[in-house]
Each structure stands twice: as structure tokens, then as C-alpha cells.
Amino acid sequence: MAIPASKAELLSYCKRQLGYPVVEINVDDDQADDVLDDSLQFFTEYHYDGTIRTYLKHQITQSEIDNQKTNSNVTSSTSGGSDNGATTWLEGNNYIELPESIMSVVRVLDISSSTNNMFDLRYQLRLHDMYDLTSTSILHYEMVQQHLGMLDDMLVGSAFMRHSKHGNRLYIDMDWGGNIGAGEYIVIECIRKQDPTTFTDIFNDVWLKKYATAKLKLQWGQSLIKFEGILLPGGITLNGRQLVDDAKEEITKLEDDLRLGYELPVMDMIG
Numbered sequence: 001m002a003i004p005a006s007k008a009e010l011l012s013y014c015k016r017q018l019g020y021p022v023v024e025i026n027v028d029d030d031q032a033d034d035v036l037d038d039s040l041q042f043f044t045e046y047h048y049d050g051t052i053r054t055y056l057k058h059q060i061t062q063s064e065i066d067n068q069k070t071n072s073n074v075t076s077s078t079s080g081g082s083d084n085g086a087t088t089w090l091e092g093n094n095y096i097e098l099p100e101s102i103m104s105v106v107r108v109l110d111i112s113s114s115t116n117n118m119f120d121l122r123y124q125l126r127l128h129d130m131y132d133l134t135s136t137s138i139l140h141y142e143m144v145q146q147h148l149g150m151l152d153d154m155l156v157g158s159a160f161m162r163h164s165k166h167g168n169r170l171y172i173d174m175d176w177g178g179n180i181g182a183g184e185y186i187v188i189e190c191i192r193k194q195d196p197t198t199f200t201d202i203f204n205d206v207w208l209k210k211y212a213t214a215k216l217k218l219q220w221g222q223s224l225i226k227f228e229g230i231l232l233p234g235g236i237t238l239n240g241r242q243l244v245d246d247a248k249e250e251i252t253k254l255e256d257d258l259r260l261g262y263e264l265p266v267m268d269m270i271g
Contacts, residue, residue: 004203007036007196014213018220026223027216035219039212040202042255044103044193048264049205051103052194057187058096060180068094068176094176095169096186105163105170106189207262211254218247
């Protein structure tokens with residue numbers, strides 16, 4: 001059995017499932033590329049094997065810190081017949097460029113959690129109460145840690161972050177001059193796409209092969225619909241609409257199966 005390990009091999013597999021080379025598949029190469037790209041994109045966005053939760057770290061440079069303190073001009077156009085003219089707004093450049101493979105950022109790990117200061121409460125807690133586990137209980141330590149965490153949330157808070165996968169920018173709203181220095185690291189928890197050119201086993205995924213075949217059948221049927229009703233030599237007629245109807249039914253069933261069996265559940269939101 002041929003196991004697809006590339007985009008071209010997956011296309012050959014889909015064509016064989018539709019009857020090629022016994023039956024000619026009337027789909028152009030560019031159309032076939034679009035079908036596979038759409039199928040891979042849908043697989044990546046909804047299938048739990050299409051992405052991975054990972055951690056990335058980035059070392060901050062002085063030039064990045066200097067750039068965070070600058071602004072970009074955003075000019076609005078006039079509208080509604082106003083005579084005031086265009087207005088100029090300033091937008092902070094407090095962002096870091098992210099790789100295109102990042103789909104979403106879950107969180108930025110706490111930046112200001114250092115305990116190098118000997119007068120820090122956490123430093124003193126470990127020095128006096130936790131040098132061994134005979135002087136106090138682990139329950140006491142856990143309660144103190146939760147209390148300190150609550151104080152941090154109420155009095156200090158965490159840096160707000162914003163991210164859009166189409167902009168590839170991670171905005172972090174904090175004091176870039178005081179909260180972090182050159183040479184320090186920012187660590188993010190994020191969802192990253194699985195690259196099929198690196199992890200070629202993706203092309204052999206059972207659901208993806210069925211979905212790509214159904215999408216190719218749909219494209220084939222749409223190409224033949226315009227010839228519907230035309231009588232060919234030998235009294236043969238082409239029924240592209242039947243291919244379209246069958247493909248749509250298969251696609252709907254496969255997408256339902258994906259949502260019910262292969263998609264990660266939505267996380268609970270408490271607020």
C-alpha cells in the first residue's frame with residue numbers, strides 16, 4: 001500500500017480513489033493544489049493533530065527595548081463632510097514579531113517573578129521556613145504561596161498581551177524600560193501549526209485522505225456541471241451534478257466527524 005508522504009503523493013492517492021487512471025479526472029493541477037491547500041488548512045485549524053501546544057522563548061535585545069518606546073502614526077481620513085480634516089493618532093510599537101506558524105498565544109509567563117532579592121518575601125520564606133520540611137508543613141507553604149499570588153494579582157497584576165494570527169505580532173502592554181532588560185528572556189505558551197513538510201505523517205492521516213478526496217470530487221463535479229445535458233458520441237452524457245451532490249454529502253459528514261471526534265473541546269471560561 002502506498003503511504004502518502006508529500007503533497008504530490010496525497011494528490012495521486014486521491015485521484016486513485018476517484019478511479020484514475022481508469023477514469024480521467026478533469027481537474028487542473030492548479031485546482032488540485034487549491035483543493036489540497038484548503039484541506040490542509042481545515043485540518044490544521046480544527047484537527048487536534050494539526051497543532052501542538054508548545055513553549056517558545058525569545059531573548060530581548062536593547063534595540064527591541066528602544067523600539068518599544070516609539071510610536072507609529074495612524075491617520076484617519078475625513079468622512080461625513082467634516083471640515084476638521086484628518087486626525088493623527090499614535091500607536092505604540094510595543095510588540096514582538098512572531099513566526100507565521102503561531103496560531104494563538106495562550107499566555108506570557110510571568111516576567112517579574114525573580115527572587116534574587118534577599119528581602120523578597122518568597123526569598124525569606126524559603127530561607128527561614130523551607131530550608132527543610134521539618135520546620136513547617138507543605139500545607140503552610142502552599143497557603144502562603146497562594147496568598148502571595150493573590151497579592152501580586154491585586155497590587156501588581158500581569159502584563160496584558162494581545163495577539164492576532166494574521167498580524168504575527170505579540171503586543172505586551174508593560175513598562176519595557178523597567179520590567180525587563182536586555183539579555184532577559186520572554187517565554188510564551190502558544191499553539192503552533194504542525195508543518196506537514198517536516199512531519200510528513202500528516203499526509204497519511206486517515207481523516208485528511210478522505211476529506212481531500214471528497215474535496216477533489218467536488219471540484220471535479222463542478223468542472224463537469226457546465227457540460228450537463230450535452231450528448232456525447234455513443235449517447236453518453238456527463239452527470240457532474242451527481243458528483244457534486246455526493247461530494248457535498250461526504251464533506252458534511254467528514255466535517256461533522258471532525259468536530260465531534262477529532263476537535264479539541266472548548267475550554268471553560270469563568271468570569
